[in-house]
Amino acid sequence: NAGVTQTPKFRVLKTGQSMTLLCAQDMNHEYMYWYRQDPGMGLRLIHYSVGEGTTAKGEVPDGYNVSRLKKQNFLLGLESAAPSQTSVYFCASSYGRDVLDTQYFGPGTRLTVL
Amino acid sequence: GQQLNQSPQSMFIQEGEDVSMNCTSSSIFNTWLWYKQDPGEGPVLLIALYKAGELTSNGRLTAQFGITRKDSFLNISASIPSDVGIYFCAGPTSGTYKYIFGTGTRLKVLA
Numbered sequence: 633n634a635g636v637t638q639t640p641k642f643r644v645l646k647t648g649q650s651m652t653l654l655c656a657q658d659m660n661h662e663y664m665y666w667y668r669q670d671p672g673m674g675l676r677l678i679h680y681s682v683g684e685g686t687t688a689k690g691e692v693p694d695g696y697n698v699s700r701l702k703k704q705n706f707l708l709g710l711e712s713a714a715p716s717q718t719s720v721y722f723c724a725s726s727y728g729r730d731v732l733d734t735q736y737f738g739p740g741t742r743l744t745v746l
Numbered sequence: 747g748q749q750l751n752q753s754p755q756s757m758f759i760q761e762g763e764d765v766s767m768n769c770t771s772s773s774i775f776n777t778w779l780w781y782k783q784d785p786g787e788g789p790v791l792l793i794a795l796y797k798a799g800e801l802t803s804n805g806r807l808t809a810q811f812g813i814t815r816k817d818s819f820l821n822i823s824a825s826i827p828s829d830v831g832i833y834f835c836a837g838p839t840s841g842t843y844k845y846i847f848g849t850g851t852r853l854k855v856l857a
Contacts, residue, residue, distance in 0.1 A: 636788070665845075667847075672755075672849060672850075673849060674750075674834060674847040674848050674849045674850055675789070675834070675836075675847040676847070677844055677845065680844065690844060691844075691846075722788050722789070724788070734791050734794070735791070735845065737788030737789050737790070738788050739786070739787055739788050740786070740787070740788055
């Protein structure tokens with residue numbers, strides 16, 4: 633039982649390049665989330681999904697797209713990377729049966745955009 | 747929008763000392779969560795609080811849900827080196843599955 637895993641762990645991009653971050657969970661969770669963490673700002677929600685085939689915008693969605701084609705996977709895409717997207721990205725998941733359900737976090741992806 | 751402010755932003759303490767940190771909001775929260783993030787890792791849930799006035803312990807950690815529902819406190823007793831990390835408070839925005847996280851308190855323990 634690996635929990636929540638993220639791929640890759642590190643990535644360096646040039647401005648304008650695109651990439652996809654992969655999040656996978658093996659806990660059969662319905663809800664999945666993408667956050668970004670910047671120094672002194674805590675975690676901010678980018679997008680989230682309440683089930684396979686559904687996605688919704690969070691607090692800071694601009695410049696990102698997501699897809700949830702399979703229940704266990706949640707992809708975060710950057711179509712044209714910008715230096716402002718340099719951050720650490722965390723994926724999380726929860727059962728979603730109750731608003732009080734615990735979120736389980738992955739280890740993070742450290743992205744640098746030059 | 748809703749915001750969570752944590753204080754202090756950082757603290758250096760000696761091993762064995764007790765630690766206290768808090769989280770405040772300008773709006774009411776119905777749930778308070780406390781997470782710890784180790785360097786290079788994702789946050790891990792420490793304590794969850796569901797009722798105003800509730801006091802909950804988890805080993806050396808004790809957290810309280812403020813009576814006004816606009817604040818919460820986390821105390822760590824007899825700190826040890828592995829307590830090092832960033833502590834976040836969090837709470838779901840009203841009636842949704844979207845969580846807001848505080849700015850974090852960075853704790854360093856000197857042996």
